[in-house]
Amino acid sequence: FFRSSSFFSWSLLWRAMSKVDGKASATGISGSRDVKAQAREQARAAQKQDRLDCQLQPENLQIFEGVKFHVPYLIKVIGPGTIQTSVQVLIDSVFQEVERAFSYSPSSEVSAINKLPAGRPMTISPAMREVLTCVNVVHSRSNGLFDPTVYPLSKYLLDTLKATKKLPDPSDPKLLDAKAVVGWNNITLEGDQLTKKLARVELDLGGVSKGWAVDRLTQVLVEAGHSNVYVDWGGDIKAAGRNPANRPWMAGIVQPPALAADGSPKPMPESPELIKTVPLSSVGLATSGDYMQAFAEGYYHIVNPLTAQPLKASNAALASASVHSTSAMMADALATTALLISDPAKARDFLEKIRVCAPLLQYWLYVREGDRLVEGRTKRVRGFENEDDMEDRKRLFEHSDPAHVIVVGGGLAGASACIEAYRCGANVTVLEKEESMGGNSAKATSGINGWGTQAQLEQGIKDSEGLFERDTYLSGHGGTCGFSCVRMLSTRAAEAVAWLREEFGIPLTVLSQC
Numbered sequence: 001f002f003r004s005s006s007f008f009s010w011s012l013l014w015r016a017m018s019k020v021d022g023k024a025s026a027t028g029i030s031g032s033r034d035v036k037a038q039a040r041e042q043a044r045a046a047q048k049q050d051r052l053d054c055q056l057q058p059e060n061l062q063i064f065e066g067v068k069f070h071v072p073y074l075i076k077v078i079g080p081g082t083i084q085t086s087v088q089v090l091i092d093s094v095f096q097e098v099e100r101a102f103s104y105s106p107s108s109e110v111s112a113i114n115k116l117p118a119g120r121p122m123t124i125s126p127a128m129r130e131v132l133t134c135v136n137v138v139h140s141r142s143n144g145l146f147d148p149t150v151y152p153l154s155k156y157l158l159d160t161l162k163a164t165k166k167l168p169d170p171s172d173p174k175l176l177d178a179k180a181v182v183g184w185n186n187i188t189l190e191g192d193q194l195t196k197k198l199a200r201v202e203l204d205l206g207g208v209s210k211g212w213a214v215d216r217l218t219q220v221l222v223e224a225g226h227s228n229v230y231v232d233w234g235g236d237i238k239a240a241g242r243n244p245a246n247r248p249w250m251a252g253i254v255q256p257p258a259l260a261a262d263g264s265p266k267p268m269p270e271s272p273e274l275i276k277t278v279p280l281s282s283v284g285l286a287t288s289g290d291y292m293q294a295f296a297e298g299y300y301h302i303v304n305p306l307t308a309q310p311l312k313a314s315n316a317a318l319a320s321a322s323v324h325s326t327s328a329m330m331a332d333a334l335a336t337t338a339l340l341i342s343d344p345a346k347a348r349d350f351l352e353k354i355r356v357c358a359p360l361l362q363y364w365l366y367v368r369e370g371d372r373l374v375e376g377r378t379k380r381v382r383g384f385e386n387e388d389d390m391e392d393r394k395r396l397f398e399h400s401d402p403a404h405v406i407v408v409g410g411g412l413a414g415a416s417a418c419i420e421a422y423r424c425g426a427n428v429t430v431l432e433k434e435e436s437m438g439g440n441s442a443k444a445t446s447g448i449n450g451w452g453t454q455a456q457l458e459q460g461i462k463d464s465e466g467l468f469e470r471d472t473y474l475s476g477h478g479g480t481c482g483f484s485c486v487r488m489l490s491t492r493a494a495e496a497v498a499w500l501r502e503e504f505g506i507p508l509t510v511l512s513q514c
Helices: 033-056 081-102 109-114 126-141 148-164 173-179 206-223 328-341 344-354 387-398 412-423 439-443 454-458 465-474 483-504
Strands: 061-068 071-078 187-190 193-196 229-233 236-240 249-254 274-280 283-289 299-304 309-312 318-325 360-367 372-377 404-408 427-431
Touching (some): 061 081, 071 206, 081 126, 081 206, 126 187, 126 206, 126 328, 126 344, 126 454, 148 173, 148 299, 148 309, 206 229, 206 236, 206 283, 236 249, 236 328, 274 283, 274 360, 274 372, 283 328, 299 328, 328 344, 328 360, 344 360, 344 372, 404 412, 412 427, 412 483
Parallel strands (some): 404 427
Antiparallel strands (some): 061 071, 187 193, 229 236, 236 283, 283 318, 299 309, 318 360
């Protein structure tokens, strides 16, 4: 049991299919030129294999292309030519949902929110609630960096840059006026009711709604019986099933162009280099970069709501961030946030911490300085252990004397410690006063208390560190308990919950407050 509680940013992704088989493993960094050279060679091979795969059974590969809201889409579906009409109807129906909810049309739902008077509740659609729930999670975990209320500020800054080639003066009254309405705390969301504290607050959901649309397109096509599909809308990608050659669908991450003398990214070449190919199966990939919508002096289209400044490209800052997730919507939001953080080490730290409550699988952070690629990968997921990593582990342990680990207590925490120690090659002794292991968890007299868990995210339940620690502290024996213990539970429980879900496939989806 758990305790309950801008503009579109899209980068050019070079699509490819290949024989490369991606496997999950522990977090690591790949930064050497040999590693990147190998990745690029694999990417070139993937492009060649792509042509061969698509020629294999062209009559069974149906391709749908178009432009929606000024953003191109590419959708591939395996099936006979007779599905063309019905699939196009499904695609159009999803884009109609997007137009009703998230477009800049005056009649859209987000436009209605932007025109909503202060204090007047508005009933929002399930799609809007899903997107805003994602925003809540990422905003909270990024300490306010991911904030769709930045829209008025972003619009004024970028319009000024476009017109004058420079930023407005810090004392500019219009700039100060736009800054005054930025803040996610000005939005209250309770169930399907949304209220604004200030009438002038406006939302730009471009950093997350495009990912939602890609998730929705994939879902609708699969539910209609099309089990092998590939969806790409403006660089946000998701796939299900296999490609025409019965291999995983593949997506490529392009290398950002070098910077020109004025600090702006050079134009993207027609055939950009790939820095990584990523297999996709029921998962999404989103990339955010500094090179697609550049303005004067190296500034680009993403605005930091905390500094009230657009981000500026540099050799030392992140040039691109790509996130691989079961949710293209979450991948979209996290890629944008990583770019907002800018500093590679801090962006990596943010993504590592948020993976305990978000369906994050892998990420790739590229920095021009030193031609560095930072790769973060999940810990082992049941059934998807990386064979190379397991071999490396065996070689490491066969030349070492095994450790002897003594675990006191055979409850959930003790059993988990035993498993980890054993997998690291240790001999394990468990000291348990009961005849059987399991502790209170086996007796169903207690649950797992945590906040910021994936189950809460999936069910739209808002919780926070402060609320969790307050309630846990007051619910202790006699009304109080040791705060250091509460703090440990608060900071580590969600990670333990994620470990149980990923390592053993235990759903842990029941939420309750006792």
